[in-house]
Amino acid sequence: MAKPTVLMLTPMLPAIVEKLNARFETHWLPGAADPEAVIADAAERVRAIGMFPTGKVDAALMRRLPNLEIVAVAGAGYEWVDMSEAKARSVMVTNAPDALTAEVADVAMALIVMTVRKLAAADAYLRAGRWEAEGPMKLSPGSLVGATLGILGLGRIGHAVAKRAEAFGLKIAYHGRRRQDGVAYAYHDSPEALAEACDILLVATPGGADTHHMIDARILEKLGRSGYLVNIGRGTAVDEAALVAALEAGTIAGAGLDVYEDEPRVHPGLVGLENAVLLPHLASGSVPTRTAMGQAMLDNLEAWFETGKPVSPVSEMG
Template sequence: MDKPDILIPRPLMRSILKVLDRDYTTHKLWEMADPEAYLDSVAQMIKGIASSPSAKVDANLVDRLPNLQIVANFGVGYDGIDARHCADRGIMVTNTPDVLTEEVADTALGLLIMAVRELSASERYLRAGKWQSDGPYPLTHGTLRGRKLGIFGLGRIGKAIARRAEAFGLEIHYHGRRKQDGVAYPYHRNLKELAAACDTLMVVAPGGADTRHAVDADVLKALGPNGVVINIGRGSVIDEQALITALKNGVILAAGLDVFEEEPRAPAELIALDNAVLLPHVGSASIHTREAMGSLMLDNLATWFKEGHAVTPVAETSG
């Protein structure tokens, strides 16, 4: 039996590539001297795409592959994939939910504590020898005590963050596309209203046109001078320049970011700020979790080609 041809636009973990090479005829686009010419030469053969958040699977790419059946994404976020266009073409799109939920939620709480208590800045203080030369690190203005946490995007990860935050004594509010049944947390109809009711904003929302720069200067101002913003969703959700201005001018207290608008570039102005804690998109970056994500992506491909259905289809193609 012929192995289905799979296009791999960007590098994946070696353990995943090993299985893909074993079970499929793979086409690693990033290895080609002329990717466009190579894609033209194999377009008719491609039955599936093993994608990742760094890859762009837009309508143009999809339309170049007339026999494409499935796009299996390595990651829960799939804003780089035009899922609606795939649905119109009858192409399945899958992602890897659940398996990274707990790891990302842990990272979110870690970022929150680091930002509020200035842990990164105090570590730099120690490493620079200032504890010995200048005395104890100054008392921090920020604390978790009495904080109200507004979660923008109360999905699987948002709920896992909420459970952890409740254990720290935080009061939880949320905003999303709709009020959720069976959720006791106060719901706010828009993001500015959520920010005004809270002093801590946790961004867990997906990227895309609907959420681009949703956290803007007005939302940050509503959060207030004791405000803290944490983003483990997508960098595009926050207006980075507005955030930089707010941090510089004391409009808010601090920020913790695991994602940026133009990854892997983090703005130099953000890097220079002591009240910004910055991570290089490591929310789910443990071997344990990434292996689980890869396994689920492989399961989606295998069940599709063997049984004609997927394990975790995205909403646009689940019907």
């Protein structure tokens, strides 16, 4: 029996590449001299697409693949997949909702501490010889002691961050589309109300039109001069121009970001700001976690072709 044909849109770690190539007829766009030729050559045979959540599966690509059955995403987010077209064509879409939760939550807590306590700036201060030349660095204006963490988007990652934050002694509040049953954290019925009630606002929302620029100048004003913004959700949820203006004007005290509106390009106004901690989208960026994400994608592909039922279909699939 012929192996199912899979079109791979993004690189994978070697261990996952080896398994994919053994199980499927794989066609890789990364590194291809002529990606369009790769697609054209395999289009009639392609039954699946695999990718980390940096690939793009739009209607145009799906229409070029008449026998496409499944798009398997090696990550939690899947806003780069045209879900309307997928449903119209009865194409299954899967993701890996649990593989990266703990790792991202760990980095979120690290970013919170780095941002509030100005640890990146402190590291730079020491390395530049300023401690010896100028004496002790100025005290950080913020502290986690007695602070409230507001979580915008209390999903898997939001819950995992909340558990870690409780161990730090932080009080927890949240906003989402609805109040969650069995959750004791303080609920606020709007992003504005949450921003006004917390000291640190953590963005843990998915991407897409519903959350685009949810964090704008108005929300930043509510967060206030002693407030901090941390984003480990999606870069598109934050209006970066408004954030730069708020950081420059002292509208908020600081920001910690792992995601950006136009990756890998970062708003130039952010780069020179000492009150911004900037990470290059690495919250899930460890070999064990990226391997687990790739394995979850592989598990979905194998289950689909063996049983017709994937392990983790996205919620829109019913």
